[in-house]
Every structure is written in structure tokens, then in C-alpha cells.
Amino acid sequence: MNILAVQIFSQTRPQKRLSLPVRGKTVMDAQTNSAKYGEIDYYPYSTVKIPFTGKFSDAYPKYWLKNLLKLNLPCPCCGKTMIPLDKIKELPAAGLFSASCLTAINALEQYEDIMKPVEYSIMQIIKPLAQKYPGIDLQELIVLLSFEYESNLVATQLTILNRLKSMIPELEKEHQQELYDITQTAKEFIVKKRMVKFKRKIFIKDVEEFADKIKDKELSEKIKYEAEQMPTSEDSVSAFIMKYKDRTPEEIGERLLMFSAATLEHITPDSQNGEVTIWECQRCNNNRSDRPIVEQITQNPNMLDNLRNHIGILVDRAIFLRNHGGNEQANKLFGYAKAVRDEYLTNIKKAKEDSIKVEQEALIKLQFDEIPIPPDYIEE
Ligand SMILES: [Zn+2]
Structure with missing residues (x-):
């Protein structure tokens, strides 16, 4: 039987059993809990989320910034x-991801060296398997792998739940039952007593809300830290395989590249009215969120x-343009390079005033003294 057909069949099964009561809980509780896990189909890397909505500096609008991607810029972090998003979109549009897995892998392979660690590992796993089963597609390949990787993921997840449970005796009596309930509920989803998939994000939120009620701050942090160890598709091959076995071949192909996509990042966060933007890979952009620059620098040596x-x-490009008669374009590019540098320096200086520790080396490197501004470059 076609693997894909089995997959679709199992997905379309009605989920009526969701409202069954669980031991020790009321029917209402079970419903709320199940619905909570069920309603959010968390897919943060869908390309619809990529378009950039923040403010732009008038001097460097988006269409102008887009041209910079022709320079094969490295992620500043x-x-x-980085891969321009347009390039990524071309592949599914040409039908390459939905074709046989060999065709899809062939299309993906050109980007293999710039893939993030989990995505790169997935490529190393699917390549030999595709040679063995050239007639199936990317999703069917991931489904095949899921039989092998599921037990690994479940074992890791259950180990983390058990570590959390081992902390229950350290809690005050009034809190013990709640942590027990959270771990039990999670376990039911993980071992598939419930029809809906375990959702890491919801589990973490439940644990965090619980941990915030605990007076012992050290224990509270310990509990949150342990919950955070739950594998994600960003850091675990098994979690990737179990999440993407239910996705279309197009989604899988795009996801393998999406974290390497070039995205625009506000150097000073959008929330603080930053306007100067820089191209940064999706992964680093996500990781930074709107945390201060100094934090990002400290975490990425x-x-x-x-x-x-x-x-x-x-x-270098500006110098090239100037040497070929493009003075206006050259000056604009120099201006942008300077604006970017100054925006970083301003943020670092501000952080210094806030007495956030910045390594001396960092400050020296960001002076960018070696940038050869040509003598005829006149600042406005
Ligand atoms: Zn990056």
C-alpha cells in the first residue's frame, strides 16, 4: 500500500475521542486540555511569516536592500x-520538491553546505535512503524514517518527564499534584493515549506558568530549564522527522532551506523604533528575537x-562601483555600510552605559578602522 495513502487516511480519522475523561480529571478538564494541544498547529517557518513589516530607513528601502543579496552576503551573526527567499520559492514552484525524492534531494544538495546542523544531518540520512527507494517522494522518505526515529524521540521525551517528576518531592505540598498532572498529561500525548500530537510549545508554557508560582526561585528555574530540554525540530533529528512526516514534500523541502533564508533584521529592535536593517539568516534572526545586540554578540563568539x-x-563592492564610474551608487553603498556599523556601535555603547559587560575585543573589532573609505567620499 502506498505510504502516503496510509498517512492521509490516518490524518483524516475523526478525533472524536478527544473529550473522553482521563483518570483523576473531570470531563471538562480533559476537553480543555486536549483542545489546547489540538488547536494550534504550530508551523512557524511557513513562508507567509517571512515578509518584513517593520519600519525601514527611507534612505535604504527594501527594494534597494534586496539588490545586496546578489553579493552572496554571509550572515552577520x-x-x-544566506539564500534569497526568491531562490527558495523557485524550487517548489518548479515542482522539484513534489517530484521523486532523488529529484528533490538533487535540488536541495546545492545548498547543503550552508544548511543548519539538523537540516544537514537530515540530508545525510535521506541521501542513501533515496538511492534505495528512488520512486518515493520526500514525505514518504521521512515517513519511512519515522518508524526508526520515533522510539528515540519518545525515549528522550519520557526521560525529561521523569527528571521533572523526580523534582516533585522538593516542591511544597500544595504544588506537588500540579507538576505531577502536567507530566502525566504530556506523557499521555507522547505515548499516544490521545489522538493529538504532543506539542512542545504548549508543554513548555504549562510548565513555565506552573514554575512561576513556586517561591523557591532556584527550583523554579531548574524546572523550567529541564522542560526546555524537550527536543525540537530545530535541535533534534528525531524531532524533525516526527514533525515533518506529516507535512507535504513541498513543506519539507522548504523547511530544509528556510533557516538559511536571508531575512531583514532591525539592528536596533523594531520595538525601539530601529530603522536600519541588515540581512541576517532566518535562524539567527529567530534566535535573537528583539534581544539587545550585545546579548547576540556575547552568545555568538x-x-x-x-x-x-x-x-x-x-x-569592496562600493569601491568596485566607484572604480567603474558608479559614484552615486558607490556613495550610497558606503553610506549604508557606515550606517550599519554606526548602528551596531551605538547599541553597544548604550549597553555599556547600562553596564552590560562587553568584551574589550568586541569593541575594538567593531571600530572597523580597516574599512578603506576612499578619499573622495564626502559625507553628507
Ligand atoms: Zn545566521
Whole structure:
């Protein structure tokens, strides 16, 4: 029987059993809980989320910034080359992901070296398997793998639940039952006593809400930390396979590339009215969220070198343009490189005033003294 057909069949089964009561809970509780897990089909990397809505500096509008992607810029944070979103969209549009897995893998392979660690590992796993089953598609390939990887994921998830349970005796009596209930509920979803998939995000939220009620802050942090160890498709091959076995071949193909996509990042967060933007890979952009620049630099030891390389490419291009008679374009590009550099420096200086520790090395590197501004470049 066609694997895909089985998959679709099992997905369309009615989920009527959701409202069955569970031991120790009222029917109402069970319903709320199940619905909670069921209603959010969390798919944050859908391309519809990518379009950039923040403010832009009038001097460097989006269409102008888009041209910079022709320069194969490295991500200023992780240093990996980024893929323009248009390039990613071309592949499913050409039907390459929904074709046989060999065709899909062939299309993906050109980007393999810039993939993130989990995505790269998935490629290494699916390539030999595709040779064995060339007639099936990308999703069917992931379904095949799921039989092998599910037990691994479940074992990891249950181990984490057991570590959480082992902390119950440390809690005050009034809180013990609640942590027990949270872990039991999660376990029921993980071992599939319920029809709906276990959702990590909802589990973490439940644990965090619970942990915030605990007076012992150290224990509260310990509980939150343990819950955070639940594998995600971003850091675990097993979690990736179990999540994407239910996705279409197009979604799987796009997801393998999506974290390497070039996205626009406000250097000063949007929430603080930042306007100067820089291309950054989706993964680093997600990881930073709207946290301060200094935090991002501290957590990514090579970031200042990567940032300098990024700006260096812009400056080299500006010199090239100037040498070929494109003075106006050259000055604009220099202006942008300077604006980017200054925006980072301003943020770092501000953080210093707030007495956030910034390594001396970081400040020296961000001076960018070596940027060769040509003598005839006149600042406005
Ligand atoms: Zn990056």
C-alpha cells in the first residue's frame, strides 16, 4: 500500500475521542486540555511569516536592500551564506520538491553546505535512503524514517518527564499534584493515549506558568530549564522527522532551506523604533528575537568577525562601483555600510552605559578602522 495513502487516511480519522475523561480529571478538564494541544498547529517557518513589516530607513528601502543579496552576503551573526527567499520559492514552484525524492534531494544538495546542523544531518540520512527507494517522494522518505526515529524521540521525551517528576518531592505540598498532572498529561500525548500530537510549545508554557508560582526561585528555574530540554525540530533529528512526516514534500523541502533564508533584521529592535536593517539568516534572526545586540554578540563568539566580513563585502563592492564610474551608487553603498556599523556601535555603547559587560575585543573589532573609505567620499 502506498505510504502516503496510509498517512492521509490516518490524518483524516475523526478525533472524536478527544473529550473522553482521563483518570483523576473531570470531563471538562480533559476537553480543555486536549483542545489546547489540538488547536494550534504550530508551523512557524511557513513562508507567509517571512515578509518584513517593520519600519525601514527611507534612505535604504527594501527594494534597494534586496539588490545586496546578489553579493552572496554571509550572515552577520553565524557567518553562513544566506539564500534569497526568491531562490527558495523557485524550487517548489518548479515542482522539484513534489517530484521523486532523488529529484528533490538533487535540488536541495546545492545548498547543503550552508544548511543548519539538523537540516544537514537530515540530508545525510535521506541521501542513501533515496538511492534505495528512488520512486518515493520526500514525505514518504521521512515517513519511512519515522518508524526508526520515533522510539528515540519518545525515549528522550519520557526521560525529561521523569527528571521533572523526580523534582516533585522538593516542591511544597500544595504544588506537588500540579507538576505531577502536567507530566502525566504530556506523557499521555507522547505515548499516544490521545489522538493529538504532543506539542512542545504548549508543554513548555504549562510548565513555565506552573514554575512561576513556586517561591523557591532556584527550583523554579531548574524546572523550567529541564522542560526546555524537550527536543525540537530545530535541535533534534528525531524531532524533525516526527514533525515533518506529516507535512507535504513541498513543506519539507522548504523547511530544509528556510533557516538559511536571508531575512531583514532591525539592528536596533523594531520595538525601539530601529530603522536600519541588515540581512541576517532566518535562524539567527529567530534566535535573537528583539534581544539587545550585545546579548547576540556575547552568545555568538564569531559574530564580530562575521559582521566585519559582511560589511567588508559591501565596502569592496562600493569601491568596485566607484572604480567603474558608479559614484552615486558607490556613495550610497558606503553610506549604508557606515550606517550599519554606526548602528551596531551605538547599541553597544548604550549597553555599556547600562553596564552590560562587553568584551574589550568586541569593541575594538567593531571600530572597523580597516574599512578603506576612499578619499573622495564626502559625507553628507
Ligand atoms: Zn545566521
